[in-house]
Amino acid sequence: MQRGLSNWIAAAALFAGVPAWAQGEGEQVGESQIIVTAQPEITPREFERAVESFVKDLGEPGPINRISRWGEAVCPRVTGLSDPFNAFVAARMKQVAVQVGAPGLAECGDRVNVLVLFTSKPHDVAADLRRNHKALLGYHFVGQTKSVAAFRPPMKSWYVTMSIIPGAYAAVDAAYAPSPPGIAGSRIRPPYQSRFAFAVIVVDSNLLEGREIGPVADKVAMLALSNPGPREGCSPLPSVLDLLEPECEANEPADGLTAFDESYLKALYAFDRDELKGLMREEIADRIVAELGPLAEATPNP
Numbered sequence: 001m002q003r004g005l006s007n008w009i010a011a012a013a014l015f016a017g018v019p020a021w022a023q024g025e026g027e028q029v030g031e032s033q034i035i036v037t038a039q040p041e042i043t044p045r046e047f048e049r050a051v052e053s054f055v056k057d058l059g060e061p062g063p064i065n066r067i068s069r070w071g072e073a074v075c076p077r078v079t080g081l082s083d084p085f086n087a088f089v090a091a092r093m094k095q096v097a098v099q100v101g102a103p104g105l106a107e108c109g110d111r112v113n114v115l116v117l118f119t120s121k122p123h124d125v126a127a128d129l130r131r132n133h134k135a136l137l138g139y140h141f142v143g144q145t146k147s148v149a150a151f152r153p154p155m156k157s158w159y160v161t162m163s164i165i166p167g168a169y170a171a172v173d174a175a176y177a178p179s180p181p182g183i184a185g186s187r188i189r190p191p192y193q194s195r196f197a198f199a200v201i202v203v204d205s206n207l208l209e210g211r212e213i214g215p216v217a218d219k220v221a222m223l224a225l226s227n228p229g230p231r232e233g234c235s236p237l238p239s240v241l242d243l244l245e246p247e248c249e250a251n252e253p254a255d256g257l258t259a260f261d262e263s264y265l266k267a268l269y270a271f272d273r274d275e276l277k278g279l280m281r282e283e284i285a286d287r288i289v290a291e292l293g294p295l296a297e298a299t300p301n302p
Helices: 002-017 044-058 083-099 122-132 142-149 213-225 259-270 277-292
Strands: 076-079 114-119 155-165 169-172 193-204
Touching (some): 044 277, 114 122, 114 213, 122 142, 122 193, 155 213, 193 213
């Protein structure tokens, strides 16, 4: 397994020499804050449906039908901006990881498992991934390569995932690899888990002119820590993922990670039961409703 993972890291390292597409001197910027957004006036049931949709949008299941998350410290490498901005985005990603209970405190050294590329030519980068680094596109079949690799502004993320049976099995997910094993002689479902092994996030730097780096860093962090499915319109609840999205310009823009974003991530990384997709979504949604819903003040947190 270690040899397989080193291949992902080696492939990512090929991007280390990519020149900084966004030029100019950067400056240190202050930390982003969690944004508490006023809730729309809707009924409790309407809010629950919005939360269910929100949770579904943020948790695209992996090949073993589990919602992926990090099981090891997030170690980002950010390139394409000036050094101070690259450092800020990387630090903010680790800060958010720790804040929501994801692994993030360990020293990374030279290890990289999240590669963030700010570029004025995102379609060229995506094309290079498709031609030369297909493994970094994550689980997909040959006929899906072109559509999976296609860049969609303003940001696109790809995830390499692993299927794990704690203490017994771990392998990078690949479309033509053997399926994870069952338990010999038993009808009991193995305690499968899905974990991120590597992530690539490409950001169109042409859209950042006049933007503060804090909210952009928060959106990158949200993408790195979750696994959103293909977008279809705006988020059903206030989310930093709507930032820079053309169809969401009429909405009040989030100035950073929202309370709903934070609540989702905390519930995702606190989950400690059988990681079935439906069960995870249901429990995560319940926690968000209890914390932030219309009846939250009258409902004790789980």
